[in-house]
Amino acid sequence: MNEEENFPLIKTQNLSKTYDNEGVKTRALRSASFSIEKGEFVTIMGPSGSGKSTLMHILGLLDRSSAGKYFFENQDVSTFDDDVLAGIRNEKIGFVFQAFNLLPRTSIYENVELPLLYDQNPDNNNSKKVMAALHWVGMEYRKDYFSNQLSGGEKQKVAIARALVNSPNIIFADEPTGNLDSVSGLQIMKILQKLNNEGHTIILVTHETFTAEHAKRILQMKDGQIVSDEPIKNRRIAHDGELLK
Amino acid sequence: MAAKLRSSLTILGVIIGVAAVVIIMAIGKSAQALILDQISGIGSNLIAILPGASDEKGPPAAALGISVTTLKYSDLQALRNKKYVPESSNAAGYVLGTAAATYNSTSINTSFEGTTASYMDVENTQIAKGRFFTKGEETDLSRVTVLGFNEAKDLFQNTSPLNKIIKIKNQNFTVIGILAKRGSTGFGITNQDDTIFVPLKTAQKLILGIDHLGFIRLKVKDASLIPQAEANIKATLRERHHITDPANDDFSVRDIASALETITQVTDVLRYFLLTIGAISLLVGGVGIMSIMLLAVKQRIREIGLRKAVGARNSDMQAQFLIESIFVSFLGGIIGIIIGVAVSFLIAVVAQSLQYTWPFLISWQSIVVASLVSITIGAIFGVYPAHIAAKISPMEALRYE
Numbered sequence: 038m039n040e041e042e043n044f045p046l047i048k049t050q051n052l053s054k055t056y057d058n059e060g061v062k063t064r065a066l067r068s069a070s071f072s073i074e075k076g077e078f079v080t081i082m083g084p085s086g087s088g089k090s091t092l093m094h095i096l097g098l099l100d101r102s103s104a105g106k107y108f109f110e111n112q113d114v115s116t117f118d119d120d121v122l123a124g125i126r127n128e129k130i131g132f133v134f135q136a137f138n139l140l141p142r143t144s145i146y147e148n149v150e151l152p153l154l155y156d157q158n159p160d161n162n163n164s165k166k167v168m169a170a171l172h173w174v175g176m177e178y179r180k181d182y183f184s185n186q187l188s189g190g191e192k193q194k195v196a197i198a199r200a201l202v203n204s205p206n207i208i209f210a211d212e213p214t215g216n217l218d219s220v221s222g223l224q225i226m227k228i229l230q231k232l233n234n235e236g237h238t239i240i241l242v243t244h245e246t247f248t249a250e251h252a253k254r255i256l257q258m259k260d261g262q263i264v265s266d267e268p269i270k271n272r273r274i275a276h277d278g279e280l281l282k
Numbered sequence: 283m284a285a286k287l288r289s290s291l292t293i294l295g296v297i298i299g300v301a302a303v304v305i306i307m308a309i310g311k312s313a314q315a316l317i318l319d320q321i322s323g324i325g326s327n328l329i330a331i332l333p334g335a336s337d338e339k340g341p342p343a344a345a346l347g348i349s350v351t352t353l354k355y356s357d358l359q360a361l362r363n364k365k366y367v368p369e370s371s372n373a374a375g376y377v378l379g380t381a382a383a384t385y386n387s388t389s390i391n392t393s394f395e396g397t398t399a400s401y402m403d404v405e406n407t408q409i410a411k412g413r414f415f416t417k418g419e420e421t422d423l424s425r426v427t428v429l430g431f432n433e434a435k436d437l438f439q440n441t442s443p444l445n446k447i448i449k450i451k452n453q454n455f456t457v458i459g460i461l462a463k464r465g466s467t468g469f470g471i472t473n474q475d476d477t478i479f480v481p482l483k484t485a486q487k488l489i490l491g492i493d494h495l496g497f498i499r500l501k502v503k504d505a506s507l508i509p510q511a512e513a514n515i516k517a518t519l520r521e522r523h524h525i526t527d528p529a530n531d532d533f534s535v536r537d538i539a540s541a542l543e544t545i546t547q548v549t550d551v552l553r554y555f556l557l558t559i560g561a562i563s564l565l566v567g568g569v570g571i572m573s574i575m576l577l578a579v580k581q582r583i584r585e586i587g588l589r590k591a592v593g594a595r596n597s598d599m600q601a602q603f604l605i606e607s608i609f610v611s612f613l614g615g616i617i618g619i620i621i622g623v624a625v626s627f628l629i630a631v632v633a634q635s636l637q638y639t640w641p642f643l644i645s646w647q648s649i650v651v652a653s654l655v656s657i658t659i660g661a662i663f664g665v666y667p668a669h670i671a672a673k674i675s676p677m678e679a680l681r682y683e
Contacts, residue, residue, distance in 0.1 A: 097591075099590075099675075099680070119595065120596070123594060123595040123598075126590075126593050127592060128593070132592070134588075136584075138584060138587075138588045140588070151589070152593055155589070155598060156593065157593075199592070203593075
């Protein structure tokens with residue numbers, strides 16, 4: 038029996054991050070406060086150095102904030118130790134990176150399977166899950182290929198399959214089209230929109246306005262602060278044949 | 283590609299170290315066998331009785347220039363008597379010297395031995411032509427001589443020496459026999475092939491002008507009887523020489539079996555010393571592993587970041603790198619052992635083709651030690667890099683250029 042979740046998936050209060058590099062302090066994130074509900078498609082946008090990547094890493098539990106609070110599924114993450122965070126990343130979060138980050142000298146199948154190998158509650162269904170994820174992105178026929186044999190767009194599709202394989206609640210995409218040509222980039226945005234239509238929460242980080250406009254809500258960042266938080270007015274829908282400028 | 287090269291270099295240090303350990307120990311073992319074989323070839327059931335007290339492990343008194351004249355022919359007869367030394371099967375007495383030996387115009391300076399008829403049996407040697415002395419000739423001052431194989435050739439070339447007269451120290455001796463070629467025995471003072479033999483008393487009285495013995499060699503039926511035989515020999519001689527306190531012994535009793543044991547102990551110490559050196563070289567190989575594993579961690583930082591991002595815990599990363607380190611190290615150990623055994627085998631083949639008694643022996647201890655050490659090295663020197671891998675923050679790792 039699932040309880041109705043009436044709390045936001047993500048909630049931050051005055052989230053801050055300061056780096057100390059040999060005595061030089063950099064305030065990468067200043068006092069960010071916002072919420073994200075389940076099923077949203079949010080873009081965090083800003084120029085280089087705006088703090089968007091820092092924010093994404095903290096939200097994705099890849100890093101800890103210096104100050105402020107972060108509630109993931111209504112729980113204060115500062116109480117979680119490294120192993121617990123790893124478990125949450127494994128089961129509830131999926132990442133898609135600009136540089137794909139596929140394991141070299143490893144087959145597509147094994148790449149997508151990777152999160153399942155670290156699952157602390159495995160259920161012997163790995164093969165089914167992997168093939169389902171590959172099918173979802175249309176790459177199941179390449180399962181025995183190696184990453185160096187794929188094009189950029191294909192690699193990113195595999196990365197998305199990997200992000201999906203353990204049925205996460207939320208997907209973080211950090212400049213997912215940054216290393217892709219226009220056509221492939223379009224395909225990836227189409228996949229992300231399809232994922233969101235099916236209920237996945239998507240958080241997209243980008244510096245490109247055109248890419249950002251495929252989301253439903255936009256958080257603008259500058260110099261470590263959120264300067265605006267608004268729904269997208271003229272949303273772009275990715276179709277086949279349309280080019281990303 | 284670079285990763286493959288890196289892994290190969292990593293384990294090269296371990297391979298070389300392990301192979302060195304295996305080869306050193308194998309060579310040590312085979313060399314030990316070679317030495318023991320050479321020495322025991324001349325009779326591990328012989329006991330030597332020398333004049334003058336000396337430490338069993340040290341040189342005899344005579345070698346130190348000390349001349350003791352208390353060992354006599356009568357002692358020899360007593361020791362041959364089963365009443366006094368029941369374990370003895372035979373014994374021979376010896377005096378040694380050098381002299382000029384002449385046949386016609388050929389003159390050589392040669393070693394000679396005055397000995398008893400029992401020489402052939404005690405020394406386990408064969409006669410090639412003619413005969414050896416009789417028991418009577420041993421004491422009746424006969425001027426007969428038996429030539430060692432090389433001496434016969436040197437004096438007579440291709441003529442038959444039998445019944446010819448040669449001069450030894452300007453006295454005429456009749457050649458009655460030639461000994462078969464024996465080769466070097468490695469132990470003992472003289473080489474039979476380069477010696478001429480005359481009867482004991484003849485040598486004592488007519489050539490050397492002495493009446494004591496140089497040494498006695500006693501043969502026992504079986505090497506296991508040596509301890510009792512030695513006890514009886516000592517008791518007999520002490521009684522005959524009127525010695526009440528063993529500290530005043532004027533003789534030494536030595537046997538080849540204990541010499542073999544001493545040599546085995548010494549060469550064992552040498553082998554284990556070399557093993558230690560080999561182990562140290564393995565340690566150096568281990569340091570190489572650690573530095574390369576650290577480099578590997580650095581080069582795979584993004585991979586570490588990615589794994590952590592999809593849910594790998596710190597302990598997962600630590601285990602992964604530690605296991606890699608141990609595996610690489612152990613693999614190097616296996617390869618090193620195979621190479622070590624192969625090279626040892628090659629060495630044995632070459633040595634045997636050069637007519638050395640060089641058995642192909644592998645020290646199993648070296649293989650066990652090498653295996654354990656290679657695993658341990660992988661573990662010890664992998665711990666630090668693995669620890670580093672575990673502690674990397676996923677975000678920093680993913681950002682790494």
